[in-house]
Amino acid sequence: xxxxxxxxxxxxxxxxxxxxxxxxxxxxxxxxxxxxxxxxxxxxxxxxxxxxxxxxxxxxxxxxxxxxxxxxxxxxxxxxxxxxxxxxxxxxxxxxxxxxxxxxxxxxxxxxxxxxxxxxxxxxxxxxxxxxxxxxxxxxxxxxxxxxxxxxxxxxxxxxxxxxxxxxxxxxxxxxxxxxxxxxxxxxxxxxxxxxxxxxxxxxxxxxxxxxxxxxxxxxxxxxxxxxxxxxxxxxxxxxxxxxxxxxxxxxxxxxxxxxxxxxxxx
Amino acid sequence: xxxxxxxxxxxxxxxxxxxxxxxxxxxxxxxxxxxxxxxxxxxxxxxxxxxxxxxxxxxxxxxxxxxxxxxxxxxxxxxxxxxxxxxxxxxxxxxxxxxxxxxxxxxxxxxxxxxxxxxxxxxxxxxxxxxxxxxxxxxxxxxxxxxxxxxxxxxxxxxxxxxxxxxxxxxxxxxxxxxxxxxxxxxxxxxxxxxxxxxxxxxxxxxxxxxxxxxxxxxxxxxxxxxxxxxxxxxxxxxxxxxxxxxxxxxxxxxxxxxxxxxxxxxxxxxxxxxxxxxxxxxx
Numbered sequence: 159x160x161x162x163x164x165x166x167x168x169x170x171x172x173x174x175x176x177x178x179x180x181x182x183x184x185x186x187x188x189x190x191x192x193x194x195x196x197x198x199x200x201x202x203x204x205x206x207x208x209x210x211x212x213x214x215x216x217x218x219x220x221x222x223x224x225x226x227x228x229x230x231x232x233x234x235x236x237x238x239x240x241x242x243x244x245x246x247x248x249x250x251x252x253x254x255x256x257x258x259x260x261x262x263x264x265x266x267x268x269x270x271x272x273x274x275x276x277x278x279x280x281x282x283x284x285x286x287x288x289x290x291x292x293x294x295x296x297x298x299x300x301x302x303x304x305x306x307x308x309x310x311x312x313x314x315x316x317x318x319x320x321x322x323x324x325x326x327x328x329x330x331x332x333x334x335x336x337x338x339x340x341x342x343x344x345x346x347x348x349x350x351x352x353x354x355x356x357x358x359x360x361x362x363x364x365x366x367x368x369x370x371x372x373x374x375x376x377x378x379x380x381x382x383x384x385x386x387x388x389x390x391x392x393x394x395x396x397x398x399x400x401x402x403x404x405x406x407x408x409x410x411x412x413x414x415x416x417x418x419x420x421x422x423x424x425x
Numbered sequence: 426x427x428x429x430x431x432x433x434x435x436x437x438x439x440x441x442x443x444x445x446x447x448x449x450x451x452x453x454x455x456x457x458x459x460x461x462x463x464x465x466x467x468x469x470x471x472x473x474x475x476x477x478x479x480x481x482x483x484x485x486x487x488x489x490x491x492x493x494x495x496x497x498x499x500x501x502x503x504x505x506x507x508x509x510x511x512x513x514x515x516x517x518x519x520x521x522x523x524x525x526x527x528x529x530x531x532x533x534x535x536x537x538x539x540x541x542x543x544x545x546x547x548x549x550x551x552x553x554x555x556x557x558x559x560x561x562x563x564x565x566x567x568x569x570x571x572x573x574x575x576x577x578x579x580x581x582x583x584x585x586x587x588x589x590x591x592x593x594x595x596x597x598x599x600x601x602x603x604x605x606x607x608x609x610x611x612x613x614x615x616x617x618x619x620x621x622x623x624x625x626x627x628x629x630x631x632x633x634x635x636x637x638x639x640x641x642x643x644x645x646x647x648x649x650x651x652x653x654x655x656x657x658x659x660x661x662x663x664x665x666x667x668x669x670x671x672x673x674x675x676x677x678x679x680x681x682x683x684x685x686x687x688x689x690x691x692x693x694x695x696x697x698x699x700x701x702x703x704x705x706x707x708x709x
Contacts, residue, residue, distance in 0.1 A: 292524050324524045327566040376519035383480050383512040384533040384580065385504050391538045395531035395548075 167227075169287040174403055175217035176288045180297035182404045186411045187285045193411075193418050194277045202421045203273050209414055210280050217288050227283035228276060235272050242268035295319040296396060313389025321377070329370060336365050430493045430509070430587035430620060432456040432479060437488035438643075439474055447486070448474040449643040458587070459618040461611070463625060463634035463651075467665050471643040472624050476592040479622060480512045493587055508537060510588040511581030515596050517573035518566075526568075526576050527552065527561040533584040544583075551583035554617075555609050571602025575609055582613070588620040589613070595630065607633065628655070628669045632690045639664065652688025671695045 175183075197203055214221045228235070248263030286294070299316030306312055337347065340361050347358050434454045440447040449471045456462050466472040477483040478490050481497040493509045495502040511533075514520045523529040530548045539547070552558045555575040565573060574594055581589055591610060595603040607630055614621045623634060631637045637654045639647040641664040647654050655661065655672040667673070675689040675698070683702065689695050 320524065321522065324522065324565070327564070328518050331566070373516075373519045376514065376516055377522070379477075379482060380512075380514055380520035381522060381532075383482055383507055383514075384584070385507050385536040386532070387504065387536065392535050393538050393541060393544070394535055395528055395541060395544055397541050 167283070167286055168290050169219050169223060171218045173216060173218040173288070175213065177403060178407055179398050179400050179404045180289050180293040181301055181398060182400065182407060183285055183289055184294070184297045184301065186407060187281060189411050189415060190281045191278060193415055194274050194281065196422060197418050198422050202418050203277070205414070205417055205421070206277055210277070210284065213284060217284065219284070219287050223287060224280045224283050227279045231275065231279055235275050238275060239268045239272040242271050291323050292320060295323070296398065300398065325373070329366070332369060333362065333366055336362055430458040432510070432588055432620065432622065433491040434478070435489045435491070437478060437485045437490055439478060439483060439486050447643055449478070452643070452645055454638060454645060456620060456622060458620055459614070461614045461621045461623065461635045463623045463631035463637045464640055465625060465628070465631045465637055465666065466640035467626055470640045472640045473592055475640065476512065476590050476622065476624050479590050480510050481506045508584050509586050510590060511584055511586040513574065513577050513581060513589065513591045513594045515593040517570045517577065517597065520577050521565045521573060524564055526557065526563050526565060529565060529576060530579045530583050533580055537584065547583045551579040554582055554613065555579045569602060570598045571605045574598065574602070574606045578609060586619065588622065590622045590624070592624050593626070595625065595627065628667060632669055639666065651690060655690060656687045
């Protein structure tokens, strides 16, 4: 069970989108978020939808994988829609009964807010589905490097992310082992109400924390003995290179941005 | 610098805290280039402390440790020493940094600032030396304990060290993993002439070394070839160390009046010796 867990939600296939430089993908995702926020008409959102759909086809990622990211957020999206629908004051009355007043403006605002949320999730899912967490950590490190001037620990942050990713399977395995050991001693993790279940977690978490700290100590020593001394003077095995593909992706995103801006001005 | 790849300990003492009893006291040893030295001792004997002193992870409280001509006291030389004297630790999981095998092998090289083009062939040759080339793109958590230790060895090997220190590198492995790691190290020692300091509490492993140092209570009590050391059955017992089964059996047979030669370590050697003394009569 533990041997085939995938890290995060990375969808490991090969495609042009997967092969894009993670830095470019990260920046383009930010641009995409901006685009989602400046779109003001349904036509604009239709264009964005078409873009996202085509991008997912190009990335060899099934579109329903993108929609899966919406599931945990469905309550928030529905709530956003309803609140905006019911509490926006507007001129054009569409429907009125009892204390409920639904106006055209209210509906439009509700629709736009929830569409924005939907596209935010879909756009960022496309990034995390096509970029492995390790390359994402690399991209973050390089993009944050300029901040080193103000003593922002860019390298350390990326190193922590990589080590955390490296130890997730190890700690999961360990959790499994401790759980079985405690169950053999009569611990009950499955019955009882929320509070007693939370209490049952204590004999699991304490050994897990102790061991995690011991591992951290060991790892620090192993890293030091392999000459680790921070990010200064360090070279990398994985060198990120910007290719023609990346420029094409930037071009496509620029066209989308232009379309949405123009649509906002003329429609 | 290759000319002096000796490891010297000159009257070294080390205490973890100022008042505490020293973990090592007055230890002197000289390890020659290309030698395979086993450091044998039970838990708490100070053998692990000795390993960490060789890698400049610890600096001796008294005395000097000189590795490949560099004194570990000099802070500027720390990285030089750690590059030349690589260390493998006990827990295979807690020394792998990266999420992909070849990236972990690259870790040391990245730290040393080796250019990327040069890294790739060094990683490939290090992985093939430990016979792990087929796993270059695998995730470390999918490997067995023995394989993880071999990846750790490759990570050290890529840095082209002259000394490898293994601090109970097989203690957490199953018998087959233990065998594969020990064989890997033995081959590297023979073929590449890498000096090995093998810290262990397994007698059978120490028996394969060129020389054994027995550490008890922070001091080197016995030193010599495995045969010489293990023949001192009584002294070993006093230090709560067991000698290999065959050596113990040979000792008992000798006491019972069989004139066996000293220095018997394996079943084959004992069988040969017994056959020499009482040849099998082919005709019955």
